[in-house]
Amino acid sequence: MNVLCVIPARGKSKRVPNKNIRMLLKRPLIAYTIEKAKESKICKRVVVSTNDLEIAKVAREYNVDVVMRPDDLSQDTSPIDDALRHVVRFYNQKENFMADIVVLLQANNPIRRKGEIDKVIKRLIEIDDATAVVTGYLVDQRPEWMKIVASKTGRIEPFMEPTNLYRKQDLPELYLIDGSVLAVRAQTLMETEKIRTAHAFLGSNVYIIVHDAKYSIEIDEEKDFEQAEYYLRKEIDKDMFLHNDL
DSSP: OOEEEEEEOOSOOSSSTTGGGSEETTEEHHHHHHHHHHHOSSOSEEEEEESOHHHHHHHHHTTOEEEEOOGGGSSTTOOHHHHHHHHHHHHHHHHOOOOSEEEEOOTTOOOOOTTHHHHHHHHHHHOTTOSEEEEEEEOOSOGGGOEEEOTTTOOEEESSSOOSOOOGGGSOOOEEEEEEEEEEEHHHHHHTTTOOSTTGGGOSOEEEEEOOGGGGOOOOSHHHHHHHHHHHHHHHHHHHHHHHTO
């Protein structure tokens, strides 16, 4: 089973300049994702897909492959799954490496559970009808009670059809897919290329592994660094405690 792990890391972030190589606890942000990927016992190739030479330089310092992404796949509006397909085709054409499973790890998600990458991949392999397995978390905010602001009047209006349910326990549990780990069959990824709806590239049979929301922390703004640093320090302290206890 050929498993290709791709870490997309586009340059020129607008909200946080040089976000993917910004220092977080004295290490570049992308380093946390690279090192977790390299811990995998199943991924045969780990590659950073980028359009940025500085990101490429940092990635190579952590001893992973780099595939330079063309500009037309590196725009603000470029779907991330097109970057995955570009890497799949690159390895197929340049190295005759045919991926069976493609793993997506977002570079701006620095906190991952130990062993979760392989757990997701194994689940995908074990479930015959699965097109993808993803990580996600249980959400506590309810869209049934959310509002929008009407552009013409400025009044708030229901986001969804009004409901007569007012207790959270009476509503179905909702989960949000995050960017921590997504594993998709390569065939599904390539066959969905022309479908432009959210998460279409994952196919029609998607399964989830639920984890704590702290593993979904995604750095998109300055304030996110502070939150990530807090949880990373707790993870480091926990690892030191377990190591000292052996």
